[in-house]
Amino acid sequence: MTPEEAFDAAMRYENRANPYPYFDELRKTPVVRVTNGIYAVTGYDELIALAHDPRVSSDRRKSHAPSAGDGPVVDESVLAMIEAYDRDPSFIASDPPDHDRARRQCMRFFGPPHSPDVIPSQEPLCQRIVNELLDKAARKNRMDVVDEFAYPLPVNVICRVIGVPIEDEPQFHPWIADAITGLFDLGPDIETEEGQARRAKGEAANLAFKKYIIGLLEKAEKSPGPGMISQLVHDDGPDGRMSPSAIVNNIILLFAAGHDSTVNLISHCVLTVLRNPESIELLRNRPDLIPGAIEEVLRLQSSVQFFPTRSALADIEIAGTTIPRGSPIYLIYAAANRDPRRFPDPDGFDPQRADNEHVGWGRGIHVCFGGPLARLEVNTAFEAFLRRVENPRLIEDPPSYRVSQVFRGPRHLFIDYDGIMPDRR
């Protein structure tokens, strides 16, 4: 199998439930040129090196990557909006110093030292939501872990943090789902007729969602409210105020990343322990092991498997390969996390794995912004699930997966169970 074939296979939807054998195949050359001149990085050491290399850019405007196509046919007013709100990319797609400033400006309203209470203060909400969801499930013996358990928690929390009305969920949820399905399918499937239709739908959804966020921003300009949108619009911090286009793009980034990847991790936690039933007893008896077990799930099933922003700004020599200047680079976290040179028994689930410095949160300056919030949410959900759900069983394995290979997770995860214990904490 050539590297291109392995890469295409890993990207193809039919292998979404288990792309890992193809990552293993790719890793025979830890940094290797694949389809469309992309350099796929699957070795752990090589990924760590490139994630910290100041010659690797995250600003797509600096790469030779082909642009996303001609875009949808739109009217004049939409073009004007794109003109106004596309200028400054989000910080995940920026380099220092812009990246550092934007991340600081956002962190001012999310974490210490300026906002140390934002994340911890979500805990009561997390507990309440999780227990309500389980109470609801107590009336039956089957649930879809994705839709009925994993999804509602993060979306409620991120709405509160960002300042998006949860009442609008029926409106924005399909936009985000369509945008991820249409714009974050980076494999060969997108070239099919069906794929092109998905892409068009995704672009329309992306635009609609952006318009929606712009609406919230304009509203916050007139009347300040709770949440990051309003806080960024009225920011008087040491770095000054972000441009409206940077606010919009960063809010879209945080909002989408802030629930989608968390949903995938919660679902994968449940899936993984149900595949390894002996671990359920262990974690029930020793809840102190749960945080480590979550990290192990993230190592095995990285919620963000890679992110397609990086490119080389110079010829970079690494692991016997020279990445030519301008080439797109995919740091494939999901592959590096199973590098046998770094992790013994890399495909095994060991909730007590020692020395588990996986790259599931990314590394370097782009390391996950929302990690501390995600950890709180996933811990709360997973702990309650283990404690309250009696004798859970998988109905189908593998479950059906979502389309995107970037934000990879089950679309549904049906389980049967004997009952739900009352919340007696």
Add this chain to the structure above:
Amino acid sequence: MNRNSFKDNGRIVIVGASLAGLRAAEGLREEGFRGQLTIIGDEPDEPYDRPPLSKQVLKGWVAADHTKLPRLRQVDAEWRLGVAATALDRANRLVRLADGSEVPGDRLLIATGVRARRWPNAEEAALQGVHTVRTSADAARLQAALAGGPRRVLIIGSGFIGSEVASVCRELGLEVTVTERGPAPLSGALGGVIGTIAAEMQRAAGVDLRTGVSVLALEGDAAGHVRRARLSDGSTLDVDVVVTSLGSIRNVEWLDGCGLAAGFWGVGCDAGCRAFDINAVVTTNVFVAGDIARAPHVLYDYQFLVMEHWDNAVLGARVAAHNMVCDEVDRWAHLLIPQFWSGQFGVNIKSVGVPSFGDEIVFTQGSVKQRRFAAAYGRRGRIVGAVTFNHGKWIEHYRQEIARSGPFPPQPPGFDFPENMRVMPADFPARGVPTEAPDVVLTGHAPSERRAEFRPRQR
């Protein structure tokens, strides 16, 4: 005694009950050592973490007795705390203690670390209000003194401890004078180019920084409390609190006469933590870890390196523990690329490698003006160290470049170019001034201390 029976029945003594001693004890149990384990420490406290003492503790965020080190596992050891080791009798395999007792053991780990260098005039050093910061008790006393609202604090010496204390004083709104005999703060560890930036940071924060100035005398009042300092620039300062931060002294005195390679720079050992005797012959049963260990390093021309850093204590202790009980073919090397951090004046400083091994410096990323940058140190065309100010997430890149002896100056970044990317002399002070010694030091031998007996060519 074969290996397995040693693991079951051996006796190991660890002298030093701080970070290295504790982690070594845990490492030994992790390795399956089931024999008798004794840990001796001169301080009365259980092992505690020192980095917060000069930062969070002084600021009053954390009580001095709340920095106990987390225990990674049970160690099932006999703890002899509050009693110092006074001698090592290698022939009889005994450690003698200050209370007259003796602790026998088959293998020994030396982890006695360093202590703060005191103000050299004993009478002045004994005045109330004259402090050092090394132990938890030191930090508790100094915190109380700072909380009492002194009119002015004088800090003598502007290495990392002195600079961190000065930073805390300014955050507490206290007037503070820092005297530094050298040209700039931190210049021993990071050189004059970075020292100049550190000096600007101090002055911008309102520190009365006086470089090239030493303190001639400290004077007390009738009650024996320090009140004045006379400086070499001719001035006199009214001060209520004096912090002497003059670097450290290795706790080797208890090893006098035992025949080990112990001296000013610590206890010589191989890269596997096995102690050398005075002739540089490696011992079998004596191991060294932490601040006091001094071992040759492959990256730095096999020169001996001492590293007064947290990760050196943790990782060195782990290697020592392994090598104390493993098979000969299974020994590990402790070849650390040193790394440390400091927090002062709102800036997170991180460093990797051995900057003072370099003689040139170049800014590689960020902005010096905005105090967020990375700089690399080079020697003979290769990178040997790096420092970051509020740029710590890049340190891994420099660690990797140092590990592979990458080129100096390094390739330029792709973005965020510093204002000035010229290679400059790093401007380290001349070697030999003990109070200006960096925390990572390449330690050549001192010929005056040489006691080796050379083997004659002919018998």
